[in-house]
Each structure stands twice: as C-alpha cells, then as structure tokens.
Amino acid sequence: MFSLDQLAGFVAVAEEGHFGRAAARLNMTQPPLSRRVQALEQQIGVQLLDRSQRGVRLTAAGHSLLADARRILQLSERSVHSARRAMAGETGTITFGFTASSGYVHLETVLATARARLPRVDLVLREMVTSAQCAALLAGDLDVGLVRPPLDSPELSQLPFAREPLVAALPAGHPLATRAAAPDVRDLDGVPFLMYDPDEAWYFHDLLGRLFQRADATPVYVQHASQVHTLLALVGAGLGICLVPEAARRLHADGVVFRPVTGMDDTRAELRLAWCSDHEGPALTALVAALRDRREPAAR
Template sequence: MEIRQLRYFATVAEELHFGRAAARLHMSQPPLSQQIQRLERQLGFALFDRNRRSVTLTRAGQLLLEEAQRAIAHVDRTEDVAELIRSGTAGTVRIGFVGSALYGVLPHALRSLRANLPHVHFTAREMESNDQIQALEDDLIDLGLTRPPLPLGNLAVQDISHEKLVVALPHDHALHRRGESVALQDLAAEPFVLFPPEHGSGFWYTVARACGDAGFSPTVTYQAEHIHTMIGMVAAGLGISLVPVSASRLQLPGVRYMPLSGPPVHLKLSCIWDQARSIPALDQIIDVIAAAAQSCEATGR
C-alpha cells in the first residue's frame, strides 16, 4: 500500500464521484478507477459500492478512511518538517557554553533564537572551552560558545563579542579605598583565583597576557573550574580575580567589582563548530547569536 493510493482513496471518498475526484487529482478518470480497484485487490475487500447513479463507501471503506486520513496528515506534517529542516529553520541543536556566558550573551541569544527560529529545538550544556573542542570532535554538541584563543585544529570559529575585564575584590580590600578604578600593576603582589589552564585556556591566556603586559606574572593561589566558584572564592577573601564585566551581575555578599584603569583588556566570546558535520540550521543560528551578542554590547546589557 502506497501513500499515493491512500490519497486517491481519500479523495474519491470525499467527492463520492470518480470524475470530480480525478479532476481534483489532476488525472483522468480511468487511471483513478484502476488504482482504486488495485487497492481493493491488495486489501481483499471493497471500498466503494458503485452503480450508475452513485458511489458510496462500504462499511469497510468508512473504517479505512479514518486511518487513511490520519496517515496522510502525518505524511504531510513530516514533509513540512523535512522542508523546514532543509531550509535550516527546524531541527535540534546541541549547544555547549562557557559558564561566564550565562551572565551576558547566552540568555539574550536563546531568547532571540526562540523568537526567530521557533521550530528549532535547543539543548544547552555548560562546558569549559577545552571540553567543547572534544565534545565537537565526539559529536556530542553541534555548536560551542567559548573563550579563545584555543587549539581549534580543523574547527571553524567566529568571534561574536568582546567584553572588558574587571577586577573582583573582597569587599574589605584596601584597593577599594584608593580610587574608582584599579591599575593592573597594582595587582602584582595579590593572590589570584583563576581557571586552571586546562579548563579555560582562552580565559587564562587573556589574563596572563594582560598581566604580562603590566610587567608581572599572576600568582595563582587558588583555581576554580566555574566562574561562580571563582567569584565565591573571592568573596571568601581567598584572593582577587579578573572576570568579564557581565559576571559582575553575580552580586555575592563579600565581593566588589572595579574597572581597570588604562587600556581596556577584552575577553572574546566565539562560536566554534565542525564544518564537516554542519547541520542546515547552524548558519542561521550563528547569525542570530551574533546579532544578539552585538545587541548586548550596544546596550551594555
């Protein structure tokens, strides 16, 4: 039994007239009659009672019609979804993201994705930058939001935002009383709380390079794998840290944020993906995320 045959049967059942049904199907009447007869032979029972004056459904035909209409509707929906997938406006996309993106781009990006691509389903999973590279290679995610620079190999990358680093200090730190901003060189003797290089190499490299430009290498006393843990350690008085300005939304008791004086130090956020396994919706998704990131930068959110 073919879906084409079911369409023929349903059309005749709706019209109860072979001529009108053939016109709707853009075919002549004899081939339509032949197809219905062939379907009846396959099924082993009659679908229609025919005479010169009328065509009516048999009881068996009435029962089959309900199932046929459901099957046709399901196939039509499947074809619609397939077209959406081909056009890049449907499907499932698995996103990995660094934790710091939660306080900046990610909420706006997901909201924008839902509004612009309502038929695309998303899963979002917090992962450190280096873990995202491995997850892309293992086909566990389709897209990563990560902090460069990273050893990307054959992965594609597109920078989507740049945000300033600020200093996270314990609330009673002496630097709070010295002005409205902090110079990097004033942090040379301070104990730092940072990501371990193997978990957040891009973040760690950006901080280490900025400190090096200021003439010192940071003394990392404590390490943390998540941005909220890092800021929690600062609140506990275990050290100071440099964090993206969006992370200052995490207002834990015992921690204060201050801008850096001098030339700003920027931390990038990038999309990374495997072009060899690119899914149809990915290009549009990256465009929507990039636009959301630019909007965040423009409005300072």
C-alpha cells in the same frame, strides 16, 4: 501494494459522494479516477463503493478503510514537511557546549536566538571548559560550543562571538572599592590577588599575566581557581581581589563590589563560536547563520 494516489482518489470520492465532483477536486478527469479506485479495490480484494447513476455510497469495507486512509495521507504529508524542515535546518537536535563564565550572559543570546529563529531545533546544553569542548567537537560528541581562543585545530571553524571587558571584584570595604576614583591596573601591584588556574583556566591566566606584565604590576597570588563563581566566593571571604568578565556582575556575590578598571589597554575576554566542519549538518548550519546575525553588539 496500493499507492498514495489511489488512497487520495478513494478519499475524494468517498467525501464527495460523486466521481465527477471528486475528479474536479483532484484536477483530473473522471475515467482515470475511476480506474484508480478500481485498482485499489482489486489490490485490497474488496468492494469499497456501491456505484449508481445518482452517485456512490461506501460499503462496510469502504467505511472501515476511510479513517485509516485519511490518517495515512495526513502522515505522508507531515513526513514530507518534516523531511523538508530537516533539510532546511529547521528541525533536529544540537549538542551545545559552553564555558561556565559564558553562561552568565552569552548563553542567553544563544537560547533566545534559537527559540526565535529555530523553534523546532532542540539544544542539549553541556558546560565544559574550552579544552574539553575542542576534544568533544573533534570526536563528534559536541556539535558547537562557546570557547576561549586560541584554537589550534584546523578542523575547527570559528566565529568571533563576543569581546567582554574585565572588571575588578573587590571585598566590600576594601580601599579600592570605596575610593571615588576607579582602580587602575597598577594599583594591583603587591596586593593579594586571586588568580585563575594555569591549567584548567589557562586562557584567563595567560590574559591577566600579559596584562600585568605590560602594566609592570606584580600582584601577590594567594589562591588559584578555575571557575569565576569560586573566585568570587573567595573575594567575598576577604582573601583578595580578582579580575572577572563583566557578565559576572550577574552573580550578585555577597560581600563583593565590582568596579571598572583603568589602564587595561583594551584588554577583553574573547569568546568564539566553534564547530567541526566535518560534522556540520543542516540544523547546525542554520544555527550558526542565526548566531552570526544575532550575536551581541560587543562581538561585532
């Protein structure tokens, strides 16, 4: 089978119309270039060039081959560049998991960073709770995800990504929503409260449980839900109060007023980037490095 060097030599001679000029273009001498083209003709079994003292002309077979030869050389060059970009992590597909609440703000950081730093990497997005993400990461069904700590699997690598304050979501017209002073955690003692589900939203359930215990406050849990948007809908319906990540303000829920809360003892909702080291590839390595540089200031 003919080689790429033989095709490149033939294309150069065909375009220059002269062996000497073609050899100079290829930074080689004329005799080996002539042998290279002759070898190509022998392998194909047809004459590609009419040679004369004034130069060369393409035969009918040469004209037929020239267009295909150019395409083959271009495809070969693109293939090399594609392989190098893939090895450098500049191309590929990454399956990215995220929790519902992290999608309000932090997913934008991920997408903006990927577009700016890795424009040829495709992200396939999957909304999943933390436990489902961890299982998918270990099974190789997910490449990386935004999850809530703690993560007990030693196979999972972690990178702190964001620490977000909690705010109170209050029904419009509620006394704590209308008074001048910001509500305090202790103001939640004995009030109807919308709590996170202990199984599907265990991270926030445990976080708030510890917060209330330290503040010696005992809200009255009237409903449990796993998703922030569901809790806000219940707040808007006047069923109670809840504490949500500050990013939930972006949901602009009807009938809901957001207020900062004092007495939180620096309680924050943590978010981490997690991936399985055993499944790490060039594109994932490049994305993690980009996010390490570009995560929000609150995560630093």
